[in-house]
Amino acid sequence: MNNALHFDAIVVGSGITGGWAAKELTEAGLKVLLIERGRKIEHGVDYATEMKAPWDLPWRGIGDAELYAREYPVQMLNRHFSEFTQGHFVNDAANPYQTGPDTAFNWFRSYQLGGRSLTWGRQSYRWSDYDFGANKRDGHGTDWPIRYADLAPWYDKVEDFIGVAGASEGLPQLPDGKFLPPFALNVVEQAVRERIRAAWPERCLTIGRTANLTAPKDGRGQCQSRSICARGCSYGAYFSTQSSTLPAAQATGNLTLITDAAVEHVDYDPATRRVTGVRWIDTHTKQRKTATARLVFLNAGAFNSVHLLLNSAGDAMPNGLANRSGVLGTHIMDHANTLSAAAIMPGFEQWTSFGNRPTGVVIPRYRNMDAMDGAGHTRGFSFQGGALQSGWTAGKRTAGIGAELKNKLRAPGPWRMVLVGFADCVPRASNRLTLDRSKVDANGIPQLHIEFAFGAEEHAALAQAKADAAEMLTKAGGQMIMGFDRPGPGGTAIHEMGGARMGLDPATSVLNKWSQAHDVANLFVTDGAQMSSSACQNPSLTYMALTARAVAHAVELLKAGTI
């Protein structure tokens, strides 16, 4: 321990929230160690495929299916996974996890500097009091100890910094933010918006609010409408750790960054009831190393932060660090997600669009708000999707060969519109994470075990979403092709969250309203693990706002000498 590195704060994980924690802590003047388990990816230098065309790559950008079946059987299911982006996703074979016999869970992961900030969908939505009040209202889970007003200024701060393009709509269920100019709806979406609004004034189709810059900002370039963000963007046009928070943190001179370091344990001193630092394994040399700090922030991603707490059990807390309540690992969630409707949209054949917009459209929640009008469910669902013209891949489903086929595939195909339903996931104790100590990973660390299933609430919500989506698209002039109401496996929405939930009562929650462990005053968990409910909109903006808020509180306590 004498040779250990010492810092004011340690941040575990360099993804969306880890980057924010590092930025805020360093800007507050603290000396910070940021530890990342994956490799270093340098902005603008290491985006190896960013400018490649399909014909520049051995597998034409699609990738080697044989390799993927063997080593990436989960990650290959991610829409953004391809030969262009495979370097930004984990190798599943090298990073195994376990699931229960009745669990289907696809855990999409990115172990590298920047984590999933490099590959995220960039959809950035505020939550409302319909969301923060959901648990109290219907009795599922535990009540959030915060409400929208607690977080609103932090949303402002985050949006100001990352840049969110969006349209203000004045919706109570999806509060407006500090937006850059929005991307435009295409010709079909604009018509569908108007037709839906005419039939259902309370339903609003709007452009997806996305962390892509529609104007240059703070040295970052404007989005070039490539929509290949997951390859990495040298323009810095979407928010990632590399484009935004890391350079800010490094500019302070207060940041130390270590990559290729898998943290296995958070050290706890029962005498002071404080964490003292972390232990990690150099993933190349397998050497174990230690650092100490006055503050520890866990931002390893929801499931990995819980994993780390469970693996940090000791004599004082045998069920896991900060787990006197016994709820650590429980109440995990992911949005129930499926293609609710797809329709042909005739009448727009004379129009097309130019460029690749990096966002779709959204129809925010409209059920179970002031009136409980959900059929068999008490929460909300929303839609994301858009109108698109089919491309050459439609030829795979098209009869014919020869010049006629070639000419047909030469032109943009017919317009279609898709709506993908995202249903709120009820927090359940039975959906939980544990450690499987009989199975270890390459570093000798016990593997995570996931038990997860959707229930009647989610199934009912998606059934109603399917019916509503079909009704809306038909009313808008569409000809329905298909629609589904069965959710994909857990993890499909890539919004896995919970496991170290916030709450008012230390007996039933892991974290207090400041994302601070009830049991350990200098330990903060500010990634998705802290979530007490899931809402039905994307959570990352909320994670960032909660992180900035937690850092401010931690720094205040540190300066006051209370931690």
Next chain:
Amino acid sequence: MTNNAWTRRDLFGVAAMVALQGTLPGGGMALLRSLDPRDAPSARQRKLMLTVADHVIPATTTPGAGTVGAGDFAIIALAHGLDGARRPLGPTELPTLQAFARSDNSLDHVRWLEHRLGGNWPTLPRAKRHALLAALDTSAFANDPAARPWRMIKGLILTGYYTSEVGGSQELQYELVPGRFDPKVPLAPGARAFSSDWTAVDFG
């Protein structure tokens, strides 16, 4: 598998043939060389797939699919299981498909196609070849189980073509950096789609 065994003579014999007709796909030769010998095509099979590809997407104002190597690409893709091509045949599959199973019980599509078209197909007049292939295509898209594997082959030929430089940037348009998004653009007659419209490609 013996008569499919991969030899350097086969490889370079066909390479010379392909080179005479046009271009070899970037990296295609290396991938072909790396195929498991049990999956490697004979020279005859490569020539068959080249010809078939040129019937699916023929030369017009731009080169055809065989000429740009889409036949080779399809062979490699079938061997590596793109689009699910190495999925095992089910126990209820037709004996006419089971007869062409690989050792892992997936269908050897190219061997099946050779048989299905008949040994003399490559020597037939072009119009006759085209008519037979069109008939196979019609059956496959009418859900004739005995013709269904053609859909996989055709799909991967299309993939090979439209992800080639010719297919992606000459037949279609390719713009890696559009620089802007225009939501409403009049579609002029004869306008070419963008192979770089990734959403269209993903969701076809």
